Amino acid sequence: MVSEAGIHIALKGVTRIYPAHSGHGEVYALGPIDLNIRRGEFFGVVGPSGCGKSTLLETLAGLVRPTAGTAIFEGKAIGAEVPDGIGVVFQEDAAFPWLTVERNVGFGLRHARVDSAEVARRVDRAIDFMGLGAFRRAYPSQLSGGMRQRVCIARTLVTRPRLILLDEPFGALDQQTRLLMGEELLRLWRDTAATVVLITHSLDEAAMLSDRVAVMSSRPGRFIAVLETNWPRDRDSRIVSEPGFGQLTSRLWTLLRDESRKALDAA
Amino acid sequence: MTKPVIWRLAIVAGAVLAIELACRTGIIDRVTMVPPSQMAVALVKMAVGAPWFWPDALSTFQNIVAATAMSIVPGFLIGLIVHAMPRLRAVLNPVFLSYYSVPTFVFYPLLIVVFGINSVSLIVMGAMFGIVAMVSATLASIDRIPRVYVKVARVTGLSPWQTAVQIQLPAATPHLITGIKLAVTYSVIGVIAGEFIIATSGLGRRLKLAYNDFDTATMYGLILLIFIAVAIVNIMLQHWESRVHRRWYRT
Numbered sequence: 001m002v003s004e005a006g007i008h009i010a011l012k013g014v015t016r017i018y019p020a021h022s023g024h025g026e027v028y029a030l031g032p033i034d035l036n037i038r039r040g041e042f043f044g045v046v047g048p049s050g051c052g053k054s055t056l057l058e059t060l061a062g063l064v065r066p067t068a069g070t071a072i073f074e075g076k077a078i079g080a081e082v083p084d085g086i087g088v089v090f091q092e093d094a095a096f097p098w099l100t101v102e103r104n105v106g107f108g109l110r111h112a113r114v115d116s117a118e119v120a121r122r123v124d125r126a127i128d129f130m131g132l133g134a135f136r137r138a139y140p141s142q143l144s145g146g147m148r149q150r151v152c153i154a155r156t157l158v159t160r161p162r163l164i165l166l167d168e169p170f171g172a173l174d175q176q177t178r179l180l181m182g183e184e185l186l187r188l189w190r191d192t193a194a195t196v197v198l199i200t201h202s203l204d205e206a207a208m209l210s211d212r213v214a215v216m217s218s219r220p221g222r223f224i225a226v227l228e229t230n231w232p233r234d235r236d237s238r239i240v241s242e243p244g245f246g247q248l249t250s251r252l253w254t255l256l257r258d259e260s261r262k263a264l265d266a267a
Numbered sequence: 268m269t270k271p272v273i274w275r276l277a278i279v280a281g282a283v284l285a286i287e288l289a290c291r292t293g294i295i296d297r298v299t300m301v302p303p304s305q306m307a308v309a310l311v312k313m314a315v316g317a318p319w320f321w322p323d324a325l326s327t328f329q330n331i332v333a334a335t336a337m338s339i340v341p342g343f344l345i346g347l348i349v350h351a352m353p354r355l356r357a358v359l360n361p362v363f364l365s366y367y368s369v370p371t372f373v374f375y376p377l378l379i380v381v382f383g384i385n386s387v388s389l390i391v392m393g394a395m396f397g398i399v400a401m402v403s404a405t406l407a408s409i410d411r412i413p414r415v416y417v418k419v420a421r422v423t424g425l426s427p428w429q430t431a432v433q434i435q436l437p438a439a440t441p442h443l444i445t446g447i448k449l450a451v452t453y454s455v456i457g458v459i460a461g462e463f464i465i466a467t468s469g470l471g472r473r474l475k476l477a478y479n480d481f482d483t484a485t486m487y488g489l490i491l492l493i494f495i496a497v498a499i500v501n502i503m504l505q506h507w508e509s510r511v512h513r514r515w516y517r518t
Binding site for chain 1: 413424425429433434516
């Protein structure tokens with residue numbers, strides 16, 4: 001049981017139904033969902049394709065309004081706008097092709113009217129942290145998919161969000177790069193003390209990175225289990241060789257197998 | 268210089284040479300067309316000696332610039348607004364699609380009644396020609412903007428206006444350039460043709476006077492000038508388009 005003070009973001013009875021549109025009936029995407037995420041926690045979410053994971057994340061971000069129920073961030077109900085203190089890294093390539101790496105990373109800061117010296121300092125730090133130092137004046141088209149995603153992560157980091165929402169950020173990357181990016185993410189999480197919510201298809205990724213992993217049902221997405229990983233805070237990708245890691249991913253797959261089958265049949 | 272550019276120049280040079288020969292050998296009679304070399308000489312003579320040349324040329328180009336601006340800026344804004352209102356778009360779509368099947372010049376007399384025989388009528392005429400091309404290009408461009416950019420804008424806390432200027436405008440640029448090119452072309456047609464019908468100054472009016480006087484050399488000299496001006500603007504736009512595409516899509 002977590003005290004109210006320790007809860008960073010919560011969902012209370014949240015459902016999301018997309019209204020009928022262009023000849024398609026309404027889509028019951030999500031819920032009802034109740035969720036409490038602790039301050040400073042790394043929370044992973046796995047689920048079958050189309051189960052409403054992205055809708056869940058966009059509800060947490062304030063990008064999608066629940067049809068019923070409430071999303072609460074730092075004790076306040078989220079309204080029509082994305083609250084201050086939330087940063088989102090999307091699954092899609094969201095690096096702006098008309099801006100250099102430097103300008104992409106500083107985009108949110110410039111809007112927040114942070115003074116230019118501070119912008120430069122934070123952008124430099126984020127670029128170095130993400131290993132993009134040699135590419136600061138490059139355009140996204142000159143970078144690999146992984147580097148572009150790092151630009152997006154850096155753009156989120158510089159605003160110093162207290163809650164970082166990640167929607168399958170490594171989806172387009174190969175396995176080795178995913179592991180390394182996962183390590184960078186863990187380093188970032190430890191350094192910033194932010195709360196992180198990671199939506200992913202990858203059971204290994206969720207098991208390696210998270211303090212807790214929530215397993216979602218096929219549509220409409222609900223939580224069918226939330227598993228504690230009990231990993232130490234200073235973990236890295238080598239945790240995959242721990243005996244407990246295999247047991248955890250095996251348990252996740254057992255929970256997900258039938259739901260994935262249902263999702264496949266529905267498709 | 269790339270091979271396609273060399274071929275393009277060779278084709279233009281070949282066509283000019285063919286017309287020159289056809290005119291010089293009498294295949295095309297001099298009343299119908301003068302040789303391109305004579306067009307160039309007539310243009311230089313006008314530029315150096317005709318007192319009306321520079322004021323009229325300036326008037327036409329000013330009107331074209333104003334009409335282009337009035338096509339591009341309101342066209343983009345209207346496109347943004349219509350895009351944000353899907354029901355309005357559904358209503359207006361048939362209008363946009365059939366707009367160019369209506370001869371816009373039927374409204375020129377009305378513009379003259381409202382604004383008089385002056386630059387305003389010509390600018391509005393030119394803008395009426397170009398604006399729908401820009402609106403259509405804006406709608407198509409915004410359709411192609413990845414939705415994730417707008418989500419980033421919302422997370423960043425941008426207002427709708429900031430989103431339009433800082434996200435949608437630059438994100439739509441590669442596709443908007445097509446609309447800008449069309450807006451320039453249509454504005455040139457609108458202004459020159461308007462001057463040709465009725466105006467107190469401008470190259471279109473001078474064209475009509477030369478045509479009425481059977482002054483073929485002056486007429487073709489002016490046509491050559493318009494060709495050169497439009498070609499320069501098109502080359503500049505092409506260059507800009509190539510630069511944007513290189514920056515966005517380089518692999």
